Amino acid sequence: MESKRQQKFAGVLQEELAQVFQREGAAFLPNTLVTITRVRVSPDLAVAKVYLSFLNTNNTTLSINTVNSHAGEIRYKLGSRIRHQVRVVPELTFFVDDTNEYVERMDHLFDKIAKEPRQKDEDSE
Template sequence: MGTESKRQQRFGGVIQQDLAELFLRDGKNWAPGAFITVTKVRVTPDLAIARVYLSFLNTNTAKDDIASIKAKVSEIRYKLGARIKNQARIVPDLEFFLDDTNEYVEHMDRLFDEISKEPRQSD
């Protein structure tokens, strides 16, 4: 996959900002108890598909929460369309993915902690 054009980046930023506001306002209905962050939005060159990466805080059921959001994709797309109707000709199809960057960072931190606790071997 190549680099995104300025147009894709700009449109992705608009979608990211509007989805973030939607999740802040309505996220408790789609994933109760979780704080949802839109970490990244990648848009296809024809602007027809937006791949949205979500991070969940204050929850241990992130996989269930992302499944719940995927089940509500048409409602979320409709609400997004109402917000961006003056900025875009079409509302892109939304694909939601779990952004597990935080889990990866925590895993790497644990590995580095284990390495630093091991006794050093002399050469």
Template sequence: MESKRQQKFAGVLQEELAAIFQKEGAAYLPNTLVTITKVRVSSDLGVAKVYLSLFSTSNTALAIAEINSHAGEIRYKLGARIRHQARIVPSLTFFLDDTNTYVEQMDKIFDKISKERKEDPEEGEEA
């Protein structure tokens, strides 16, 4: 369970990282929309796990690896933005947030079940 302090700091990081990716995201991943979905911060605020949702990319693993290769540069830019709000700038590790993929898979399953029910008349309605 995250403390209020961790949650508040994670919110600040999420907001500032979103601004960085909005302004300079094309330098890291051209033609890709990057959304910061969640930030988890360690109890000492020294490590941040950043979860990203990527749109318009075919190879998400390669895209995450590319962003992680620029983690130091992103951390530096983040430090310049939060220098008056935090004593330390956490080390950043980026992960893929696959929630959207999971939701899409579940929607397909529910659609399939719904179509099967419409195609097969219920057995209890025989005369």
């Protein structure tokens, strides 16, 4: 379980990274909208796992690899934004957040189940 300090710091990182991606994300991911869905921070605040969601892209694996290859540049830009608030800018690792895909897949399965004809219970007659 994350402490209040970790949660607060994760919130700051999420806000600032959103600004970085909004302003300068087009340089390495043109025509792609990047959303930071969640940030998890280690107890010592030195490592941050950032979960991203991509819109308007066909290959999320390529997109996440591109972001990870620019992690040092993103960390530098983040550091310039939060340098007065923290002692150490955390190492950033980016992951794909596939929660939306999972929800869509489950909705599709539930719709499919709902459309199937119901079988009568043979025991109830």
